[in-house]
Amino acid sequence: MPQNEHHDPEPEFLGAFGSALRATGEGFPVDSRPELVTGGLARGRRRLLRRRLAVTGGAVALAVVGVGGLYAGSFATSAQQADKASVAAPRDGGATTPTARPVGESGTLKPGEAQIPLSEIAEVLKANTPAGHWRFDDLDGTGQGLGGYFDDGRGEAAVGVTLSRTGRAPDAGADMVVCPEKAYVPYDDCTTGRFGDGSRWMVFQGYEYPDKREETKNWRATLLTKDGFLVDVSEYNAPAEKGAEISRENPPFSPAQLKTLVAAEEWRALLKRIPPLPTTPGKADKPGKLAKPGKVRQAPPQIAGDAVPATLRALLPKGLKVVDKGGEGEFAFVVVDDGKGKSLVQINVQYGMDDVADQLFGSGDVTTLPDGRKVKLTRQPGEKGGAGVVWWTADTMTKDGFRVVVSAFNTGAQHEAATRAEPALTLEQLKAIALDPKWAKLRAK
CATH class of the missing domain: 2.60.120 (Jelly Rolls)
Known part of the structure; x- marks a missing residue:
């Protein structure tokens, strides 16, 4: 991918990713209706939240991609999350570590999934990161995401990568490469830009927990290609995203190295194996609610603009x-x-x-x-x-x-x-x- 770039100070952010992410970190849905926030920020519009909340937890973006149908669905998240693809990362509990477990059922591919050998994902990671020791629990499987551990001699750190593609909307996925609002997400730095080939990137330096109840740092880089593919890499300054003792002051890869990693040309061949999501007709009613016989409930209007x-x-x-x-x-x-x-x-x-x-x-x-x-x-x-x-x-x-x-x-x-x-x-x-x-x-x- 070309390395010629310029800063994009006011990127457009459209698409459906934000609506799913708005369910993250803002309370819990009632009766599977994420709009029901009991007093406060309801999960409405589709766009702003990528700026605010997608980067609050290391596994949030990985888990949410399979929820709204916007992104392809076989990803390695944490062992606790792989079975249920929840939009919210665990609020408390034991340590979670990246694994090579794809989200899926009985090995059956869902629409938009691809079976990419995890060993090939690992090879791209190794080829585009500094000298150090990589450790992976299992490289025998297939999927579109991989978690592993990297140690450059300064302490072992958890690292995860996901490959996906966006939906068919003209600017789908753009929310993934816009920095969050500091009123909702604390972070030390966040930069965005655009490469000469039209790909957009974001590099974020923040924390696993917004309230910093654990000092686990979460740095991540996301690339959105012009043809709608996403490469997302997260790294931590601990051997697990949650619950593990801090092993080093900062995650192992610098922001510049993260940007270089997500822009690596070797991802292209793997991304092209991910099929486009099928076009599905709109539903007459809201998800989870049956329309009365003889009556079609129209989708409510949406408010756009400012x-x-x-x-x-x-x-x-x-x-x-x-x-x-x-x-x-x-x-x-x-x-x-x-x-x-x-x-x-x-x-x-x-x-x-x-x-x-x-x-x-x-x-x-x-x-x-x-x-x-x-x-x-x-x-x-x-x-x-x-x-x-x-x-x-x-x-x-x-x-x-x-x-x-x-x-x-x-x-x-x-x-x-x-x-x-x-x-x-x-x-x-x-x-x-x-x-x-x-x-x-x-x-x-």
């Missing part, structure tokens, strides 16, 4: 300084400061949620307005490890399932310690934002 972020900023109370912002489609966030400390505020605007209204509004502090809208107010502790973090939410829904849910935190990032006693917005202010008539105008567009 209408939600712009509207959120316009509705903020006076006296708040916006120090960070982001979002698109159904999701937006701002970090505000009223002079008393930073506070994260986030919103999701969603159509078609009426089928789960009972689950969202079946308990707690719920009121019903004269026009039929339900309002639920929630105070709860933060969930991302930041010390003293509190999470306040105003969740609203119309009778036909149009949902606006706004949350605020007493910190500028959920994984960081509280910067103030309470969020910068009161529950009443969050409620006022969620119920503002501007959302109805947005809905009508």
Whole structure:
């Protein structure tokens, strides 16, 4: 792959990968509906989350590729995850190590899978990394991903690689090569760029746990080729991605070496063995929900562009300084400061949620307005490890399932310690934002 490159400061990020990843690290889905975040960031739009969350855990990207059908499905993840391809990496538990176990059933290939000899993947790794000792538990199998251990004399480190291809959308997979938002993912450095042949790359230097409860570093490089193939490499400063003692100060390969590794020409021959995913017709109903006889439930409309972020900023109370912002489609966030400390505020605007209204509004502090809208107010502790973090939410829904849910935190990032006693917005202010008539105008567009 050509090594001529230029920096791409504002890469476009489209595709369906982000919607699956939004289910990572933002709570847990209810009844297999990842849109049901109980107070806060709902998993809506398809694009932004690759910037924020795909890099939070070493196995996240590996596991999620098989979930949404966007990427081919036989990958080596950790031994604990290989059997269930969950979108979320284990939150706690014992050490996990990369293995050569492909995700699949009884050796039967699924659409988009290829049986690439793991020994050939290993040879490319060896040929494009510095001098050192490689150790692999098993190279007899086939798949599209491989985990191993590398030691250059400074300590053994876990390393994993996956090969995949994107879906058929024009810019599918572009979310994989965009840096995350620091309001959601802590990292030391992240760079992106484009090679002369049109391939795009990202090199990320971060941590296995956003709250750094273990000092395991996770560095990764991802390459998206112009013809829709992905090479993704992760490395750690420990012999396992989770639960193992730190074996060295940093992962073994420098950012420049990681970039060179994912761009190695030898991957091309292996990538070409991965068949394209078949084109599948759209379903009349939402996954996991059967339409009533004689009635076809239409897919809810989707919100695109920056209408939600712009509207959120316009509705903020006076006296708040916006120090960070982001979002698109159904999701937006701002970090505000009223002079008393930073506070994260986030919103999701969603159509078609009426089928789960009972689950969202079946308990707690719920009121019903004269026009039929339900309002639920929630105070709860933060969930991302930041010390003293509190999470306040105003969740609203119309009778036909149009949902606006706004949350605020007493910190500028959920994984960081509280910067103030309470969020910068009161529950009443969050409620006022969620119920503002501007959302109805947005809905009508």
